[in-house]
Amino acid sequence: MKYQELEAKSALNKVKGRFPFKWDLNIYRGCEHGCIYCYAIYSHKYLNDCDYFETIYYKKNILSCLEKKLSSPTWKHEIINIGGVCDSYQPLEEKLQLMPEILKLMIKYKTPIIISTKSSLILRDLDLINELSKITYVNIACTIITVDDKLRSIIEPGSSSIINRFRVIDQIKKHTNASTGIHIMPIIPYLTDHPGNINGLYKMAKK
Ligand code: SF4
Numbered sequence: 001m002k003y004q005e006l007e008a009k010s011a012l013n014k015v016k017g018r019f020p021f022k023w024d025l026n027i028y029r030g031c032e033h034g035c036i037y038c039y040a041i042y043s044h045k046y047l048n049d050c051d052y053f054e055t056i057y058y059k060k061n062i063l064s065c066l067e068k069k070l071s072s073p074t075w076k077h078e079i080i081n082i083g084g085v086c087d088s089y090q091p092l093e094e095k096l097q098l099m100p101e102i103l104k105l106m107i108k109y110k111t112p113i114i115i116s117t118k119s120s121l122i123l124r125d126l127d128l129i130n131e132l133s134k135i136t137y138v139n140i141a142c143t144i145i146t147v148d149d150k151l152r153s154i155i156e157p158g159s160s161s162i163i164n165r166f167r168v169i170d171q172i173k174k175h176t177n178a179s180t181g182i183h184i185m186p187i188i189p190y191l192t193d194h195p196g197n198i199n200g201l202y203k204m205a206k207k
Contacts, residue, residue: 112137
């Protein structure tokens with residue numbers, strides 16, 4: 001695995017299309033979770049790099065860029081999606097600890113957020129998520145596409161186990177005001193599209 005610094009020109013990307021958020025914030029480029037169906041691999045081509053899973057770029061100046069944007073008198077406090085083309089809680093985050101500082105800025109500037117992750121590392125920041133959720137909209141979701149953890153370890157090798165992802169939702173729901181959700185996507189033909197899997201996911205979510 002290679003880690004490289006990247007200088008960000010700006011923190012937020014304006015999102016076009018019908019999404020429940022106006023902005024996207026990616027603190028990393030590339031993702032160690034290595035999902036075989038990853039939709040975000042294309043984003044590395046802008047870095048002239050084709051090693052999306054093995055070369056992870058981190059934006060060393062992301063906090064100053066973000067504060068510049070959020071402190072602007074023109075900032076309208078619109079919803080920011082954190083992690084459109086990466087998982088913000090991938091393994092490197094354990095070492096760099098950028099997300100607690102990002103969340104502190106969201107609290108300071110009362111900015112609503114959405115986070116989707118496949119990592120239980122997010123529970124490290126439970127207190128900050130709780131603090132933010134008391135003052136503005138926060139939605140935390142985990143992508144969970146199979147009840148079979150063996151299959152999960154093949155198609156999403158760097159991610160947290162299924163049970164730990166359900167625990168994330170459980171803990172966020174119990175200890176914060178954030179709304180929570182599960183993304184059952186993609187549904188992969190022949191692997192995860194059978195009724196036993198889909199019904200199993202609903203049963204575990206209900207529980
Ligand atoms: S967690 Fe998301 S961004 Fe990361 S490899 Fe999987 S699909 Fe791609």
